[in-house]
Amino acid sequence: MLPNDFRLKSLYGRGRDWPISYDELEPFYARAETELGVSGVDGQDESGQGGQAYPPRSIPYPMEGLKPSYMFKRLSEMLSKGGYNPILEPNGRATRPYGKRPPCAGNNNCNPVCPIAAKYDGSMHIDEAERHGAKVLENSVVYKVEAGDDGKITAIWYMRPDKSQHKLTARYFVLAAYGIESPKLLLMSTSDKYPNGIANSSDQVGRNLMDHTGISMNVMTKEDMWPGEGPTQLLVYLNSRDGAFRKDYPGYKIKVRNTVPTSQITSNLIGKGVLGSKLDEQIRLQSARSLNWAVDFETLPLPENRVTPSKTKFDAIGLPVPEIYYSVPDYWHAGKEKALEDFKQFAKLLDADILSTDVGFQNRQHIMGTTIMGDDPKDSVVDRDCRTHDHPNLFIAGTSVMPSSSCVNPTLTGAALSIRIADVLLKEV
Ligand code: SF4
Numbered sequence: 001m002l003p004n005d006f007r008l009k010s011l012y013g014r015g016r017d018w019p020i021s022y023d024e025l026e027p028f029y030a031r032a033e034t035e036l037g038v039s040g041v042d043g044q045d046e047s048g049q050g051g052q053a054y055p056p057r058s059i060p061y062p063m064e065g066l067k068p069s070y071m072f073k074r075l076s077e078m079l080s081k082g083g084y085n086p087i088l089e090p091n092g093r094a095t096r097p098y099g100k101r102p103p104c105a106g107n108n109n110c111n112p113v114c115p116i117a118a119k120y121d122g123s124m125h126i127d128e129a130e131r132h133g134a135k136v137l138e139n140s141v142v143y144k145v146e147a148g149d150d151g152k153i154t155a156i157w158y159m160r161p162d163k164s165q166h167k168l169t170a171r172y173f174v175l176a177a178y179g180i181e182s183p184k185l186l187l188m189s190t191s192d193k194y195p196n197g198i199a200n201s202s203d204q205v206g207r208n209l210m211d212h213t214g215i216s217m218n219v220m221t222k223e224d225m226w227p228g229e230g231p232t233q234l235l236v237y238l239n240s241r242d243g244a245f246r247k248d249y250p251g252y253k254i255k256v257r258n259t260v261p262t263s264q265i266t267s268n269l270i271g272k273g274v275l276g277s278k279l280d281e282q283i284r285l286q287s288a289r290s291l292n293w294a295v296d297f298e299t300l301p302l303p304e305n306r307v308t309p310s311k312t313k314f315d316a317i318g319l320p321v322p323e324i325y326y327s328v329p330d331y332w333h334a335g336k337e338k339a340l341e342d343f344k345q346f347a348k349l350l351d352a353d354i355l356s357t358d359v360g361f362q363n364r365q366h367i368m369g370t371t372i373m374g375d376d377p378k379d380s381v382v383d384r385d386c387r388t389h390d391h392p393n394l395f396i397a398g399t400s401v402m403p404s405s406s407c408v409n410p411t412l413t414g415a416a417l418s419i420r421i422a423d424v425l426l427k428e429v
Contacts, residue, residue, distance in 0.1 A: 001408065001413055002022070002055050003021070006404070008404045012247045014300055018373065019383070025416055026055075026057075028416035029412060031419050035415065037098045042065075062098070066093065066233055075350070078350050084346070087236050091119075091234075092119055093119045104230075108232055139161050140166070144188065147194060147391055155167050156168050163318070172429060174395045175396045178400065182370065183205045184307055187200065198388075199382075199389070204380055207302075208306075208372045209305040209306055210301055211368070214295050214362040215339060216293060218356045220353050222351050222352070224289060227256075228287075230258065238253055241253065250331060251297075251298045253295065253408060254346075255293070257293075265282075265286045266283055296366075297332055298405050300331060305327060306370070310322065340357070366399070366405070366410050381396070385424050397417070
């Protein structure tokens with residue numbers, strides 16, 4: 001995140017301010033990057049001269065960035081004529097041996113999980129936690145959090161697949177079930193003393209749901225670009241990441257996906273009845289020239305966008321599934337119009353044909369805001385340390401505490417905030 005992302009309300013009159021500043025979080029970003037094993041190119045920004053689209057850093061990236069592919073170099077050359085300057089997005093891929101992780105082998109098979117563990121995934125820290133004595137209870141779904149009259153959390157209850165119910169007690173609790181299940185669990189945990197659920201005296205649990213709701217465009221270029229060389233890293237354009245325009249429309253990131261498109265193209269061609277040598281020829285041609293561009297928009301924390309436990313639908317063990325209400329305001333639509341202008345400009349600069357444009361509110365799975373952070377217990381769920389205002393021994397870890405979304409992926413911010421929780425716990429425990 002940029003320093004300005006923490007002061008959205010003060011600077012642009014939109015959304016919320018964070019109770020902490022970028023400078024306070026920066027050392028934790030650095031620690032999170034070391035833990036997750038992030039590689040990146042130092043000194044990049046929108047003008048290529050450092051300092052604007054990328055935030056200030058106290059230390060270099062833990063690992064050097066990946067080398068740009070042919071496509072990245074060619075796109076940079078062509079789009080720079082329109083004033084678009086790219087950044088190779090830093091990411092959790094090893095570019096040298098890093099702990100137990102080998103360097104990335106570049107075979108573009110990264111999602112959902114890298115088969116050789118060059119790319120970070122959450123299982124690595126679960127293994128680490130177990131090595132330090134944590135016990136993982138599989139097939140154990142927490143369905144209730146209990147608090148005493150003094151506000152302290154006393155226990156959690158979990159259910160096994162055979163529907164047996166179990167209780168765990170502890171001095172401290174950290175809820176880390178991401179932005180849909182964390183609020184759902186708190187809202188399910190009602191009692192006489194806490195009729196609105198746990199940590200919910202503000203009525204903000206489940207509200208302010210944010211994502212990076214996006215749009216995309218497919219184009220076909222007239223020269224070979226070779227998408228899919230190397231890992232599925234993103235080349236991103238951050239020209240519209242921050243500025244006075246955020247009073248009127250959101251910041252956004254434009255990205256080109258570096259994913260091998262062969263499988264999708266082949267299915268489409270066969271679906272259209274293209275076969276034999278024509279099929280072979282078209283697969284070769286289209287795979288080398290088809291590009292997918294996508295935009296991730298910043299969204300605002302709106303109280304009406306929310307997660308609640310369903311009253312009518314239940315999962316396999318009888319627990320309510322989440323119900324989600326999510327709307328997109330005029331602010332987002334104003335950003336969409338701006339990004340569509342960029343799309344048209346991109347196609348022109350690349351001398352490419354636009355095959356399709358999707359403005360259908362694409363889900364980016366970057367869930368934020370449902371247990372929002374603030375100084376005022378009346379309109380936020382956790383304080384600046386991610387401790388719930390209502391319960392001194394309950395912390396919430398992850399991206400659900402974020403009061404603003406910016407337009408970049410939130411995982412690193414969630415990890416940095418979680419390391420801050422760990423520091424508080426180490427002091428208190
Ligand atoms: S290209 Fe992707 S799947 Fe292959 S090693 Fe690198 S991160 Fe892993």
